[in-house]
Amino acid sequence: xxxxxxxxxxxxxxxxxxxxxxxxxxxxxxxxxxxxxxxxxxxxxxxxxxxxxxxxxxxxxxxxxxxxxxxxxxxxxxxxxxxxxxxxxxxxxxxxxxxxxxxxxxxxxxxxxxxxxxxxxxxxxxxxxxxxxxxxxxxxxxxxxxxxxxxxxxxxxxxxxxxxxxxxxxxxxxxxxxxxxxxxxxxxxxxxxxxxxxxxxxxxxxxxxxxxxxxxxxxxxxxxxxxxxxxxxxxxxxxxxxxxxxxxxxxx
Amino acid sequence: xxxxxxxxxxxxxxxxxxxxxxxxxxxxxxxxxxxxxxxxxxxxxxxxxxxxxxxxxxxxxxxxxxxxxxxxxxxxxxxxxxxxxxxxxxxxxxxxxxxxxxxxxxxxxxxxxxxxxxxxxxxxxxxxxxxxxxxxxxxxxxxxxxxxxxxxxxxxxxxxxxxxxxxxxxxxxxxxxxxxxxxxxxxxxxxxxxxxxxxxxxxxxxxxxxxxxxxxxxxxxxxxxxxxxxxxxxxxxxxxxxxxxxxxxxxxxxxxxxxxxxxxxxxxxxxxxxxxxxxxxxxxxxxxxxxxxxxxxxxxxxxxxxxxxxxxxxxxxxxxxxxxx
Numbered sequence: 001x002x003x004x005x006x007x008x009x010x011x012x013x014x015x016x017x018x019x020x021x022x023x024x025x026x027x028x029x030x031x032x033x034x035x036x037x038x039x040x041x042x043x044x045x046x047x048x049x050x051x052x053x054x055x056x057x058x059x060x061x062x063x064x065x066x067x068x069x070x071x072x073x074x075x076x077x078x079x080x081x082x083x084x085x086x087x088x089x090x091x092x093x094x095x096x097x098x099x100x101x102x103x104x105x106x107x108x109x110x111x112x113x114x115x116x117x118x119x120x121x122x123x124x125x126x127x128x129x130x131x132x133x134x135x136x137x138x139x140x141x142x143x144x145x146x147x148x149x150x151x152x153x154x155x156x157x158x159x160x161x162x163x164x165x166x167x168x169x170x171x172x173x174x175x176x177x178x179x180x181x182x183x184x185x186x187x188x189x190x191x192x193x194x195x196x197x198x199x200x201x202x203x204x205x206x207x208x209x210x211x212x213x214x215x216x217x218x219x220x221x222x223x224x225x226x227x228x229x230x231x232x233x234x235x236x237x238x239x240x241x242x243x244x245x246x247x248x249x250x251x252x
Numbered sequence: 253x254x255x256x257x258x259x260x261x262x263x264x265x266x267x268x269x270x271x272x273x274x275x276x277x278x279x280x281x282x283x284x285x286x287x288x289x290x291x292x293x294x295x296x297x298x299x300x301x302x303x304x305x306x307x308x309x310x311x312x313x314x315x316x317x318x319x320x321x322x323x324x325x326x327x328x329x330x331x332x333x334x335x336x337x338x339x340x341x342x343x344x345x346x347x348x349x350x351x352x353x354x355x356x357x358x359x360x361x362x363x364x365x366x367x368x369x370x371x372x373x374x375x376x377x378x379x380x381x382x383x384x385x386x387x388x389x390x391x392x393x394x395x396x397x398x399x400x401x402x403x404x405x406x407x408x409x410x411x412x413x414x415x416x417x418x419x420x421x422x423x424x425x426x427x428x429x430x431x432x433x434x435x436x437x438x439x440x441x442x443x444x445x446x447x448x449x450x451x452x453x454x455x456x457x458x459x460x461x462x463x464x465x466x467x468x469x470x471x472x473x474x475x476x477x478x479x480x481x482x483x484x485x486x487x488x489x490x491x492x493x494x495x496x497x498x499x500x501x502x503x504x505x506x507x508x509x510x511x512x513x514x515x516x517x518x519x520x521x522x523x524x525x526x527x528x529x530x531x532x533x534x535x536x537x538x539x540x541x542x543x544x545x546x547x548x549x550x551x552x553x554x555x556x557x558x559x560x561x562x563x564x565x566x567x568x569x570x571x572x573x574x575x576x577x
Binding site: 062064087088089090091092093097098100104105106107108109113116117118120121165169 | 458
C-alpha cells in the first residue's frame with residue numbers, strides 16, 4: 001500500500017498504536033472510532049478544528065480519559081482498553097509523556113521546581129542533571145528564570161517550561177497538545193525549532209495542533225480529525241497538497 | 253493586677269489556644285488544598301481523638317495519674333508525647349478511612365454532594381462520640397449520662413513558671429502546647445518543601461491532572477494528606493483536652509468552627525495562612541473575652557469571618573485567584 005517514501009530507511013516498529021477508540025464525557029461521545037499509529041523516530045501530527053477531539057485523544061492515550069471501546073498499545077504493551085488499563089501515573093516511567101494543553105505548569109513552584117517535577121519518578125541523579133542542562137541549552141530563558149515562580153512567566157515561557165518539564169521525564173514518546181496556542185509568533189517558531197531538534201536527537205513526537213500549516217511542515221506524517229473521526233491520514237507533504245486540507249485547514 | 257499584666261495574661265491564653273486552633277486549621281486547609289472539599293467531619297475526628305485520649309488515660313489507671321503527688325516527674329511528659337502520637341495516628345487513620353469510604357467515590361461528584369456527605373459523616377461521628385461517652389469506665393463517669401462533659405485529669409504540674417508571686421500565670425500546660433505544636437509545624441513545613449511525597453502534595457494541589465502526567469500517584473498523595481491532616485487534629489485534641497481539663501461530644505464543633513474560621517482568615521488552602529489564622533483567632537478570642545465580654549466572643553469571631561469573606565475572600569495569605577486552566 002504505502003511503503004514508497006520510507007524505502008531508504010528500515011521500516012521502524014510502531015511505538016504507539018491507537019485502534020478504534022471511542023470516548024467521551026457523560027452522555028456526549030467525543031471520539032467515534034479513532035485510530036492512528038506512531039513509529040519510532042517520527043513526528044506525527046494530529047490536526048483538526050476546535051472540538052474535533054484532539055485533546056481527548058491525547059488524554060485517552062495518557063489514560064486520563066477512560067475508553068468506551070478500542071485499545072491503545074504502547075511499546076508492545078496494552079495500556080488502555082474499554083475494560084480498564086494502566087493507571088495514568090504509571091505511564092511516565094514507561095516513557096509516555098504529555099505536554100498538556102494550556103501547559104498546566106505548577107504556578108506556585110519555581111521554574112526549577114517545576115522542571116524537577118518532571119523527574120518525579122526518576123532516581124538517576126546524574127542523568128537528571130544532564131537532562132536539566134539539555135533543557136537549559138534548548139531554552140536558555142528557563143535558566144535565567146530558574147528561581148522565579150512558574151505563574152509569573154509569560155505564555156511562551158510557560159510553554160517552554162512545560163516542554164522542559166516533560167523532557168526531564170525522559171520520554172520515549174512525547175505528546176504535545178497545541179504548543180503554539182496563545183503564544184507570540186516569534187516564540188512559536190522557537191518552540192517548533194526545539195521540537196525539530198528533539199526529534200533529530202531521536203525522540204518520537206505526537207503533535208496536536210490547530211496551526212496545521214506549521215505542524216504539517218514539521219511532521220513526517222499527519223492525521224486529520226473531524227468531529228471525532230480521522231478523515232485523512234497520510235504523509236505530511238501530501239496532506240499539505242491535499243485540496244480538502246488546503247481548503248479547510250490552510251485557509252486557501 | 254496591672255493593665256499590662258492583664259494584657260500579658262490574655263496574650264498567653266490567646267497564643268496557647270491559637271496554636272491548638274492552628275493545628276486543627278491545618279487539617280481543614282490541607283484537605284481543601286488538595287481535593288477542594290471543606291471536610292466538615294474534621295472537627296468530629298478531633299472529638300474522637302479526645303475520647304480516645306481519655307480512654308487511654310483511664311485504662312492506664314486514672315487514680316495513679318490524677319494523684320497530684322505523682323505530678324512533675326518526667327514520665328508524665330512521656331505519657332503526653334505518647335498520647336499525642338497515639339491520638340494522631342488514630343485520627344489520621346480515621347480520616348483516611350473516611351476519605352476512602354465516603355469522599356473518594358464522590359471525587360467527581362458535584363461539590364454540593366461532597367459537602368452534604370461531609371456533613372453526614374460529621375453527624376455520624378458526633379453520635380459515635382456520644383455512644384463512646386456512655387462507656388462504663390470510671391473516667392467517663394461509670395456509664396452514666398453519656399452526653400455529659402467528662403473531666404480530663406491534670407497530666408502536668410500546675411505551678412506558675414513565672415514564680416508564685418507573679419500575677420501573670422504561665423503553666424506547664426501552656427508551655428507544653430508550644431513544645432508540641434511548634435516542632436509539628438516546622439516538621440510539616442519541611443516535609444512539604446523537601447520530601448518527594450511533599451512535592452507530590454504541592455503539585456497535586458496546584459494542578460491534579462498535571463501531577464498525574466508527571467507520574468504522581470495522586471490517590472496516594474490524597475490519602476497521605478488526609479493522614480497528616482487527621483494526625484494534626486488528633487495531636488490538637490490531646491492538647492485541647494489537657495488545656496481545658498474536659499472533653500465532650502461537642503468539643504469538636506467549637507474547635508472546628510474556630511479552626512475553620514482561622515483557615516478562611518489565613519486563606520483556605522494556604523498552610524502558613526492556617527498557622528497565622530489560628531494564632532490570630534486565638535488572640536482575638538482572648539482579647540474579646542477580656543475587653544468586650546465572653547458572651548460576645550463568638551459574635552466577634554464570626555464577625556471577623558464575615559468581614560474577611562466580604563472584603564478579602566482569598567484570606568490574609570491566600571491566593572488572589574485560583575489558577576485554573
